[in-house]
Amino acid sequence: MVVRTSSSPSTLTTSTAVAALDALREAAPLTQCITNAVVTNFTANALLALGAAPAMCDIPGEAGMFAGISGGVLINLGTPTSEQRDAAREAVTAGTPWVLDPVAVGALPVRTALAHELLEHRPAIIRGNASEILALAGAGAGGRGVDATDSAEDALDAARSLAIRTGGTVAVSGETDLIVDATRTARVTGGSALLTKVTGGGCALGAAMASLLAVAPEFDAASAASAIWAVASERAASRTGGPGSFAVAFLDELAAIQPADLDGRVGVDTEVAR
Amino acid sequence: MVVRTSSSPSTLTTSTAVAALDALREAAPLTQCITNAVVTNFTANALLALGAAPAMCDIPGEAGMFAGISGGVLINLGTPTSEQRDAAREAVTAGTPWVLDPVAVGALPVRTALAHELLEHRPAIIRGNASEILALAGAGAGGRGVDATDSAEDALDAARSLAIRTGGTVAVSGETDLIVDATRTARVTGGSALLTKVTGGGCALGAAMASLLAVAPEFDAASAASAIWAVASERAASRTGGPGSFAVAFLDELAAIQPADLDGRVGVDTEVAR
Amino acid sequence: MVVRTSSSPSTLTTSTAVAALDALREAAPLTQCITNAVVTNFTANALLALGAAPAMCDIPGEAGMFAGISGGVLINLGTPTSEQRDAAREAVTAGTPWVLDPVAVGALPVRTALAHELLEHRPAIIRGNASEILALAGAGAGGRGVDATDSAEDALDAARSLAIRTGGTVAVSGETDLIVDATRTARVTGGSALLTKVTGGGCALGAAMASLLAVAPEFDAASAASAIWAVASERAASRTGGPGSFAVAFLDELAAIQPADLDGRVGVDTEVAR
Numbered sequence: 079m080v081v082r083t084s085s086s087p088s089t090l091t092t093s094t095a096v097a098a099l100d101a102l103r104e105a106a107p108l109t110q111c112i113t114n115a116v117v118t119n120f121t122a123n124a125l126l127a128l129g130a131a132p133a134m135c136d137i138p139g140e141a142g143m144f145a146g147i148s149g150g151v152l153i154n155l156g157t158p159t160s161e162q163r164d165a166a167r168e169a170v171t172a173g174t175p176w177v178l179d180p181v182a183v184g185a186l187p188v189r190t191a192l193a194h195e196l197l198e199h200r201p202a203i204i205r206g207n208a209s210e211i212l213a214l215a216g217a218g219a220g221g222r223g224v225d226a227t228d229s230a231e232d233a234l235d236a237a238r239s240l241a242i243r244t245g246g247t248v249a250v251s252g253e254t255d256l257i258v259d260a261t262r263t264a265r266v267t268g269g270s271a272l273l274t275k276v277t278g279g280g281c282a283l284g285a286a287m288a289s290l291l292a293v294a295p296e297f298d299a300a301s302a303a304s305a306i307w308a309v310a311s312e313r314a315a316s317r318t319g320g321p322g323s324f325a326v327a328f329l330d331e332l333a334a335i336q337p338a339d340l341d342g343r344v345g346v347d348t349e350v351a352r
Numbered sequence: 353m354v355v356r357t358s359s360s361p362s363t364l365t366t367s368t369a370v371a372a373l374d375a376l377r378e379a380a381p382l383t384q385c386i387t388n389a390v391v392t393n394f395t396a397n398a399l400l401a402l403g404a405a406p407a408m409c410d411i412p413g414e415a416g417m418f419a420g421i422s423g424g425v426l427i428n429l430g431t432p433t434s435e436q437r438d439a440a441r442e443a444v445t446a447g448t449p450w451v452l453d454p455v456a457v458g459a460l461p462v463r464t465a466l467a468h469e470l471l472e473h474r475p476a477i478i479r480g481n482a483s484e485i486l487a488l489a490g491a492g493a494g495g496r497g498v499d500a501t502d503s504a505e506d507a508l509d510a511a512r513s514l515a516i517r518t519g520g521t522v523a524v525s526g527e528t529d530l531i532v533d534a535t536r537t538a539r540v541t542g543g544s545a546l547l548t549k550v551t552g553g554g555c556a557l558g559a560a561m562a563s564l565l566a567v568a569p570e571f572d573a574a575s576a577a578s579a580i581w582a583v584a585s586e587r588a589a590s591r592t593g594g595p596g597s598f599a600v601a602f603l604d605e606l607a608a609i610q611p612a613d614l615d616g617r618v619g620v621d622t623e624v625a626r
Numbered sequence: 627m628v629v630r631t632s633s634s635p636s637t638l639t640t641s642t643a644v645a646a647l648d649a650l651r652e653a654a655p656l657t658q659c660i661t662n663a664v665v666t667n668f669t670a671n672a673l674l675a676l677g678a679a680p681a682m683c684d685i686p687g688e689a690g691m692f693a694g695i696s697g698g699v700l701i702n703l704g705t706p707t708s709e710q711r712d713a714a715r716e717a718v719t720a721g722t723p724w725v726l727d728p729v730a731v732g733a734l735p736v737r738t739a740l741a742h743e744l745l746e747h748r749p750a751i752i753r754g755n756a757s758e759i760l761a762l763a764g765a766g767a768g769g770r771g772v773d774a775t776d777s778a779e780d781a782l783d784a785a786r787s788l789a790i791r792t793g794g795t796v797a798v799s800g801e802t803d804l805i806v807d808a809t810r811t812a813r814v815t816g817g818s819a820l821l822t823k824v825t826g827g828g829c830a831l832g833a834a835m836a837s838l839l840a841v842a843p844e845f846d847a848a849s850a851a852s853a854i855w856a857v858a859s860e861r862a863a864s865r866t867g868g869p870g871s872f873a874v875a876f877l878d879e880l881a882a883i884q885p886a887d888l889d890g891r892v893g894v895d896t897e898v899a900r
Contacts, residue, residue: 114408115389115392115408115410115663116392116393116396116408117393118663118664119393119664119665119667119668119825119826120393122664122825123824123825123869123870123873126823126824126825126869127823127868127869127870132825133730134662134663134664134704134705135705135730135734136663136705137705137706137707137708137736139735139736140734140735140736140737143734143735144733144734147733156408157408157409157410157411158411159411159433159435159707160411160435161707161708182407182409185418185421186409186414186417186418187413187414187417188411188413188414189414275400275401275607276397276400277393277396277397277400277406278393319604319608320401320603320604320605320607320608321397321400321401321603321604321607322397322401322599322600322601322602322603322604322607323600323601323603323604325397325600325603325870326600326870326871326873326874327870327871328870329868329869329870329871329873330867330868330869330870330871331868333823333868333869333870334867334868388682389663389666389682389684390666390667390670390682391667393667394667430682431682431683431684431685432685433685433707433709434685434709456681456683459692459695460683460688460691460692461687461688461691462685462687462688463688549674549675549881550671550674551667551670551671551674551680552667593878593882594675594877594878594879594881594882595671595674595675595877595878595881596671596675596873596874596875596876596877596878596881597874597875597878599671599874599877600874
């Protein structure tokens with residue numbers, strides 16, 4: 079059983095989010111992305127804008143080696159070809175902290191089997207929408223592809239149980255983002271719904287978490303990435319009139335955002351299991 | 353022999369195009385796209401902007417199942433890897449109406465063989481440029497890749513014979529788009545030549561037809577998609593100065609377009625075979 | 627030993643660069659790109675904007691045939707799947723002049739082996755950053771993926787030895803681009819650092835060189851492409867505020883650029899081996 083004890087929330091993780099972005103800009107961490115064919119370009123551009131150094135090395139015989147020299151790794155299961163599946167198996171055993179984005183898990187058998195196999199290698203962060211997190215935890219049937227058909231709060235218990243199982247952090251994307259580890263829950267509000275009208279908004283968020291893993295602990299990396307997404311998407315939405323121009327402005331805002339802009343954007347509850 | 357009898361053209365299909373876009377916005381149909389590596393991102397963004405829910409599920413073992421829960425399916429042969437070819441074979445037998453986009457068929461053997469194999473599974477809509485439609489009907493040698501080297505009207509008889517053979521609709525993209533079934537011919541004029549300077553303009557049009565198949569009969573779905581493309585590309589071209597900014601504005605216009613904007617954009621001839 | 631003799635540099639290749647762009651606009655050469663999953667869309671849009679006709683035909687059984695009807699071919703090793711590796715082997719034996727872009731060679735074994743194998747088929751142009759050129763020439767360990775960790779001038783001797791070995795031209799991208807054949811060195815200055823914040827800037831440059839190979843000798847093709855990139859990126863940067871809007875503006879500038887705009891942008895030293 080879990081009781082939530084709010085403990086001066088925004089101060090705590092806000093300061094770590096600010097520090098994480100600052101450290102990312104300083105380090106420009108090499109970030110390996112094994113990700114789906116739809117979003118590779120947007121993901122690479124988002125990481126470049128943010129200040130990281132993305133590389134998509136997703137073939138067997140190279141993926142494990144490249145993961146070993148990277149600061150963080152993303153495994154996104156959106157279009158998992160046979161070669162990508164083997165590349166993912168190599169990459170998760172390289173010893174580099176990694177993010178699992180289990181796109182459409184539950185609904186589709188090949189990626190579902192792979193997600194469960196990879197889970198044994200303890201992702202530092204799992205990022206998905208509520209339907210995906212519920213399905214991965216065995217608590218739901220999965221959504222219809224990339225669409226969430228459940229709200230983020232519905233997936234809180236599933237996220238907690240996954241976090242305890244992996245010893246890592248689970249991030250549930252939604253109108254309010256939840257970031258959960260064994261004892262803490264962060265909530266990030268704000269952002270823009272236009273981000274759901276651009277393919278790869280969530281996938282690139284997972285990639286940003288992978289970059290931040292190179293410079294920050296997992297709970298802080300996930301929280302910082304969510305806060306960055308919220309601020310940049312709000313700013314981009316405020317000056318654009320449709321999804322095409324929003325996507326362009328979002329990349330500009332990722333490049334323009336300063337660590338201090340994240341101040342006050344993350345609220346954390348400390349939860350105590352009894 | 354075919355005699356064309358014009359029968360108060362614009363009224364007929366204009367009203368169905370308006371209704372089709374209205375229904376798409378209401379249903380947000382899941383649309384599976386097995387498409388080429390060059391245009392996946394633009395295609396997904398175009399469908400999201402339009403109001404559909406795209407997903408690119410293109411691996412064997414998942415593609416058939418996903419086609420079964422989708423409202424429409426696109427099979428685009430632009431870069432048909434071995435896994436995509438098997439995924440396409442699964443998807444066309446799922447019982448969901450589907451669109452065939454036979455990119456560069458005729459000129460290249462692997463996709464040409466696959467296109468003829470898939471044709472037996474009766475695509476609801478075939479969309480291509482004139483050279484591709486001529487080649488698929490056995491009446492031409494195929495163009496040089498994605499370039500049409502013939503005009504749309506040159507492909508009218510080939511389109512008609514394909515439509516009769518499949519029992520479906522054939523759409524020929526060109527300066528004027530032709531949409532043809534066994535007895536009818538729709539023509540959609542307008543649009544902007546800038547669309548030919550952006551990769552994926554035609555490929556995403558095929559995807560829009562697949563989304564519209566979820567909510568409208570095939571002739572209406574193809575006509576509505578062509579009319580949407582004409583209106584959105586004209587509007588985007590009117591306020592941009594090059595292909596980069598045009599592509600961005602085109603996505604914005606797809607999101608902004610209203611069903612009533614299609615009024616009067618489709619002219620239909622009823623043709624009588626004697 | 628090599629002695630450089632400057633011989634009224636800018637006149638010589640500037641005029642050939644102007645002529646090359648003029649010829650490209652006239653011919654709209656079919657250009658086959660076997661390239662990585664991250665940059666296919668941007669590459670195709672860059673070539674379309676420039677006036678070429680791109681096509682990404684990268685499966686075995688078609689790639690060789692398509693290379694044979696193309697005016698130029700690009701082989702980019704960024705994400706070399708098994709099928710792409712076989713497609714590349716077909717394409718380089720078609721007799722069409724081709725460009726090798728050895729992305730991240732040296733650091734990763736699969737692509738490194740393939741690059742050395744393909745090198746035997748004498749690429750007309752090799753384009754890479756300094757780390758890649760050093761690694762390919764056997765003079766360095768390779769960078770960390772797509773990042774250059776060496777400056778272009780550091781790779782001058784390595785580029786020369788590769789050029790002599792292949793009988794072709796080697797282009798080293800950097801703050802100043804070097805274009806090198808057995809006896810000449812061109813330098814192209816200017817451009818914008820924003821290009822390094824957009825994925826595919828260098829990859830698309832290699833593709834532009836492939837298009838220009840259809841209408842110009844290799845040294846001139848490589849020099850002209852570098853000059854085009856410098857002018858278009860400067861202009862795009864002058865009116866944009868971030869990497870997202872820069873990428874859009876860069877495509878617009880590629881479409882707007884006129885041959886005369888290249889006047890005076892290329893300086894050539896003639897080098898004499900003794």
